[in-house]
Amino acid sequence: MTQASLQPGLLPEREGEVLRVEVWRGGAEGAFQGFEVPRRASQTVLDVVTHIQRFLDPTLAYRFACRVGMCGSCAMTVNGVPRWTCRTHVDKVARDGRLTLAPLSNMPVVRDLVADMREFFDKWARARGQFVPTRTRDEEFARVDPRSAERREADAAIECIGCGVCYAACDVVKWNPEYLGPAALNRAWTLQSDVRDGAHAERLEAVTRDSGCLSCHTHMSCTEFCPKSLSPTRSIAGLKRQGLWALLEGSGAKR
């Protein structure tokens, strides 16, 4: 038995089956390095990366936390496609027993599989992604009927885990690095639908600027690849609609 097969919580290796994995090493300049990893039942891509780091090359840098699809830390480019690796089974994505792993696109590479997400999250702030309360702690709780249209609208986009998959998949981000991107705009839309929020006009102004929601080409890659099955495209369409009404009402984006 290998050391790896004795690890608690790991299902047994599949006899004789080996996965050939090409892993990006280095920063913006670098190269792919090949590894051979034993196949296991129910093996995820994150399991593969963890195996490499623990048993083949401890210098491999990658990022993860929860391992159960909640935290949004472990997204990488798997065979050319951005995915959350902890919930991606090798069986579904390996082609002829091969995997190619790279850091997320549209972000600077820190090292190996770790992408720098600062700009990604800075854009959430630029899109006014913070909730702005309209009540103080001394007032009653706001009562929002879960069946109300506004609440359902906010619900539709609220489960984002900030993994960056949509941002990495977005062509407009690739063409225009200033573009706020699907995740930040999706967050903005959630808050624009939040009846308790008090910064709708300022936020609409922030997201209808150059490189805001109006730059979206509706390619829908964000919706295609979102691991939570959200539709940032729909959220962006909602922001465009609000921007349009604000303009037609003659108040610019000052609504």
Next chain:
Amino acid sequence: MSAPRTEAFLWVAQRATAAFLAVFVLVHLATIVYAVRGGLTAAEILARTHASPAIPLFYGLFVLAASIHGAIGLRTIAGEWLAWRGRSADAAVALVGLGLLALGLRAVVAVTA
């Protein structure tokens, strides 16, 4: 970064002109298909284009919509494909738009006046 109001205005203008262009193109094509049944000669075409004041109005608006739509589209392409943004890009696409408008209107005047 330009003002949100300008961006929203350009966005609406491009979509509105696209909607007009869709109708204009259909009417234009339908008219051609109908009209060539009487023969495709310069005299026949000029007779038709001189026939009604609606013709210069129709094609004048067509040219206006096309030049607005084209200029805004080029602005997006310049920004995304050439990373050319800001005042110089805006001025360049405005010139292209005005050029298209001038050429188009000159053609409209030539066949209708």
